[in-house]
Amino acid sequence: MPEISRPYRILVARFCHESHRLNPRLTHEELFVVERGHDILRSPAGVLKGLTEALVAAGARIEPVFSANGGAGGLVDHDFYVRMREELLDEVRRIKPDAIGLDLHGAMGTTETPDAEGDLLQALRHVVGPNVPIGIGLDLHGHITPRMLDNTDICIACKENPHSDFVECGHKVAELLIKQLEGRLKPVTVSAWVPMILPGAGETASGPLAEIHAKAREYAALHPSIKDISIYNVFRFTDDNEIGQVITILSDGPDADAPSVAVDLATHFWVERERFKDDLLTVDEVFALVDSSPDKRPFAIGDMGDRTAAGAPGDGTILLSAALDDYPGLRGAVPITDPVAAARAVEAGVGATVTLSVGAGFTPGFMPRLITGRVEHVSDGNFILKGPVGGGDLCAMGPTAVLKVDDRIHVLVTTKPADTIDPAAFTSQNVVIEDLDFIVVKSGFHFVLNFAGLATPVLVNTPGVGYYRKNQFEYQKARFWPEHDISTPAITARQHSVGPLHKYVASALK
Ligand SMILES: [Zn+2]
Structure with missing residues (x-):
């Protein structure tokens, strides 16, 4: 971190949501965890944590505004966003x-706009003008728009996916x-866009993504001006113009090679x-694997179709x-x-035996399941994630009950979608993972890191919007691609820059 000549006053905030337009449960204010003022500095997580600790270490003065984290879910209520x-x-x-x-996700959409971050950053730039630097750190699953890049300096x-490096990203911002x-x-930022999504193989440590990241690191090493x-x-459940893979290159002044890179x-x-393809097991295959591999238990089964980590409601019952x-x-x-079953179980209380219909309240086509079980545990559903992905974040599941069915299956009935990428979702509800043969998690990537050493990860092909x-x-x-018939695209580079730098870039390119 460079030494600073005076204690700059740097305003920081976090406003994160990954918005799935096909989850019918809209994300209203109550699905966000919101803190304000200096409270957000007590135990920050993610990019905000990296950003604030590095700014403080450099001698800057932090001006904290708010942290609003909604995880992933249906489109954000536009009125809340505007407030x-x-x-x-x-x-x-x-x-x-x-x-x-700012700590932003990059794929927040509201009931009125699929590009909430673009709207937010444009509004901010309008207020501060071109001379106040705006720096943001994003999830790599952002829907990156020219409006976002045109209104930010950084x-x-x-x-990484799983996202183990949000804090480092904050340090860099x-x-x-x-x-x-x-x-x-x-x-100066240059971008290139290609109209395709990744139908699978989304991990950055292996496969084609690992190769692209390695190539990017080689280019950066060869160009000292590339920072x-x-x-x-891109998050696949956004509907907007120019959905696709995006490369951005930030250089110190215009770099002649950045557009071609x-x-x-x-x-x-x-x-x-x-x-870019996944290799998923069927429901039968995954349970047969659990059944036949006692030495690898417990398994953590990633319910791909109903991933709350990708904005699905989490109301699937097929694995149950x-x-x-x-x-x-x-x-x-x-x-x-x-939420209805959770309220009934919480009201019945620990020790009661209840018969409830659970699930299928949100996702079209899902089937509810009737269960009878003993209420083992009830709580407000709050827990702190501990793993490398999301560590420090508060997840608020809302009133939550654990029912034990057939004396062997614990059903965590939650009011809000649970962030089950982390063992703490279970251990906070008195579920002892080591005593089980499997747990179901509503995640496709992040859980693999957070359950490392505790459970064998496996992904299952289930229906749903996730x-x-x-x-x-x-x-x-x-x-x-692959949704539409796309002929080989003409991929070009765009230059983005703000304020006086825009003039600087334009003159440099003449
Ligand atoms: Zn992500």
């Missing part, structure tokens, strides 16, 4: 910071912001597109029914989002 946006803008007008650092993503304030960085290359794998990396996606009906010897735990399948969803605006 938060206006609150942020009012604080910016009052505080008049030297710079702004826009970078985490580099802080470092670049300070350098810019000190006049030691003139950030960041971010590789965005961006185009080359984006082209790599297109050339390798057929390799398979375990109850077809595998009487297995002990396990299954989370189900069902997994992309060609022709399953209707897209009004987006056009991308």
